[in-house]
Amino acid sequence: TQLLEQSPQFLSIQEGENLTVYCNSSSVFSSLQWYRQEPGEGPVLLVTVVTGGEVKKLKRLTFQFGDARKDSSLHITAAQPGDTGLYLCAGEKWTGNQFYFGTGTSLTVIP
Amino acid sequence: DTEVTQTPKHLVMGMTNKKSLKCEQHMGHRAMYWYKQKAKKPPELMFVYSYEKLSINESVPSRFSPECPNSSLLNLHLHALQPEDSALYLCASSRGLAGGGNEQFFGPGTRLTVL
Numbered sequence: 001t002q003l004l005e006q007s008p009q010f011l012s013i014q015e016g017e018n019l020t021v022y023c024n025s026s027s028v029f030s031s032l033q034w035y036r037q038e039p040g041e042g043p044v045l046l047v048t049v050v051t052g053g054e055v056k057k058l059k060r061l062t063f064q065f066g067d068a069r070k071d072s073s074l075h076i077t078a079a080q081p082g083d084t085g086l087y088l089c090a091g092e093k094w095t096g097n098q099f100y101f102g103t104g105t106s107l108t109v110i111p
Numbered sequence: 112d113t114e115v116t117q118t119p120k121h122l123v124m125g126m127t128n129k130k131s132l133k134c135e136q137h138m139g140h141r142a143m144y145w146y147k148q149k150a151k152k153p154p155e156l157m158f159v160y161s162y163e164k165l166s167i168n169e170s171v172p173s174r175f176s177p178e179c180p181n182s183s184l185l186n187l188h189l190h191a192l193q194p195e196d197s198a199l200y201l202c203a204s205s206r207g208l209a210g211g212g213n214e215q216f217f218g219p220g221t222r223l224t225v226l
């Protein structure tokens with residue numbers, strides 16, 4: 001059972017464009033993480049959001065956790081080729097130490 | 112230091128071989144994880160160790176056998192694997208807090224090919 005659905009599944013954009021990736025669930029999570037993964041490498045943690053309604057910024061990346069702690073979004077401003085990769089969200093169960101990954105969004109930024 | 116190390120980086124094995132994957136972290140984390148990842152898919156949870164005890168086994172076939180010798184080390188013993196077990200095997204760790212608020216840090220993975 002896939003608890004977290006990401007959209008879009010694939011995204012190909014030109015350098016300089018903006019984009020938003022969504023991570024949706026019917027379940028409530030204690031926290032939610034966003035990762036970026038390059039082919040053949042492990043996922044790299046970008047951010048953790050814990051509080052409903054929380055917004056975090058990491059340079060050109062803005063992350064938001066939904067008020068009900070069921071969904072999240074990742075917005076990238078002025079995308080660059082270095083942003084290319086597989087973006088994964090992961091929600092943590094309230095009992096802790098168990099994470100459910102989203103379906104993934106493959107982003108390609110064309111120079 | 113947020114590093115999780117995994118060895119080997121690549122492994123090719125036959126269906127009758129026995130091999131082991133190793134994972135190490137020195138962040139004082141008390142939860143460690145094994146995931147399996149197929150190309151262009153999200154990681155799939157296999158096992159979770161919490162305070163050196165196996166807490167979650169996601170119905171993984173017995174040809175995969177995890178071991179946690181101490182709080183810094185995690186092994187995955189492989190025996191009689193099938194070609195469909197070829198994948199990227201990822202290790203991760205987190206602080207191990209009950210009730211949430213944990214962050215997972217991943218190793219670079221071991222690319223396993225079963226012939």
